[in-house]
Amino acid sequence: MSKKTIDFGYDDIPEEQKQSRVREVFDSVASNYDLMNDAMSLGIHRVWKDLTITKVNPQPGELLVDVAGGTGDLARRFVTRANEARIRRGGEPARALICDINAEMLLAGIDPDRDKDMALKRVCANAEKMPLPENVADAVTIAFGIRNVTHRHKALSEFYRILKPGGRLYVLEFSTPPTKALRSIYDAYSFNVIPKLGGVLAGDADSYQYLVESIRRFPKQDAFADMIKQAGFARVGWQDYSGGIAALHWGWKV
Numbered sequence: 274m275s276k277k278t279i280d281f282g283y284d285d286i287p288e289e290q291k292q293s294r295v296r297e298v299f300d301s302v303a304s305n306y307d308l309m310n311d312a313m314s315l316g317i318h319r320v321w322k323d324l325t326i327t328k329v330n331p332q333p334g335e336l337l338v339d340v341a342g343g344t345g346d347l348a349r350r351f352v353t354r355a356n357e358a359r360i361r362r363g364g365e366p367a368r369a370l371i372c373d374i375n376a377e378m379l380l381a382g383i384d385p386d387r388d389k390d391m392a393l394k395r396v397c398a399n400a401e402k403m404p405l406p407e408n409v410a411d412a413v414t415i416a417f418g419i420r421n422v423t424h425r426h427k428a429l430s431e432f433y434r435i436l437k438p439g440g441r442l443y444v445l446e447f448s449t450p451p452t453k454a455l456r457s458i459y460d461a462y463s464f465n466v467i468p469k470l471g472g473v474l475a476g477d478a479d480s481y482q483y484l485v486e487s488i489r490r491f492p493k494q495d496a497f498a499d500m501i502k503q504a505g506f507a508r509v510g511w512q513d514y515s516g517g518i519a520a521l522h523w524g525w526k527v
Contacts, residue, residue: 279423282486291423292399296375298480299343299421303377305475306344310417312470313447313463313484314519321514322346322416325445325521328512331355333364335411338435340400340428341418342371343378345393347445351412352391368392370410374399400428405435412436416445420491429504436526442506443523446497447488450517459518463488494520 278285281294302309310318326347331337331354339348348369355367371393373379379395398404400415400422413432422428432442450456463485471481492500494511497520501509506524513520 280487280490282483282490288423292374295421295423298483299375300377301477301480302471302475302484303343303375303381305477306378306381308474309471309481309484312467312474312481313488314515315462317515318417318519319346321445321519321521322350324514325414325416325443326350326354328521328523329412329414329441329443331358331367331412333359333362333367335367336409337367337369337412337414338372338403338405338410339369340372340403340413340415340432341374341378341421342382342414342416343373343375344382345371345384345388347414347416348393349387349391351414352393366392369394370405371395372398372400372403401431402427403431403435407434408437410435410437411440413440413442414445415443417447419444419446420487426500426504429501429506433505433526438526440526441523442501442525443521444497444501445519445521446491448491448513448517448520449489449493451494451513452516455516455518460489494522497522 277288279288279291281291331351333355337351342348348371352367352369376397401424467485468478468482472478498509498511501524507527509524511520511522
């Protein structure tokens with residue numbers, strides 16, 4: 274009986290190996306993670322994250338669970354935005370739990386100056402099996418992490434489980450530009466430039482090659498939206514950023 278295989282970049286590997294192989298990649302790139310996203314997004318991933326948080330619409334007293342959020346980028350934005358609203362109209366401070374399967378990413382994301390006075394907690398956890406009770410989170414976010422999850426349907430079901438009724442999910446991920454011209458330009462940049470940059474700037478061309486390939490193997494926008502619906506979410510939709518280089522998907526637990 275043949276073993277199940279799964280994509281790892283352009284390779285197909287035994288399913289049980291993906292988690293450890295992905296961990297090796299992120300152990301390697303953890304200290305240069307922002308550099309990696311700068312290379313892969315042409316430097317505008319920070320704008321996409323700002324747009325994502327605007328869409329999430331953080332509120333005072335809410336709890337965010339940010340999955341694959343080792344750097345803390347979305348979590349800090351969420352707490353800051355919610356507390357700005359709190360100054361205007363009161364309420365409890367917002368909180369964020371940063372979850373990442375990779376301990377190196379969690380450690381790389383710790384910044385005492387930026388984290389000061391923020392209600393942030395961190396936990397090393399697998400997106401497919403969250404160490405949280407049902408109906409606890411007001412919002413779940415995951416940025417540039419879902420394509421590295423072995424069983425995405427399990428992760429999406431977990432996100433649904435931990436969300437409160439009325440809670441919302443937002444998934445920011447590199448995606449597929451719908452126009453052939455932009456796809457050609459971005460492919461040329463991705464395959465010819467990004468791995469070389471990884472080799473020169475981070476000393477790790479292979480990890481960057483995997484990350485580029487993993488984007489191309491990720492489902493297109495409509496297919497991933499269907500996966501979110503299959504996990505039970507309602508009001509599912511998405512919005513392309515920068516011509517579809519990235520896309521923000523969302524869904525609500527009702």
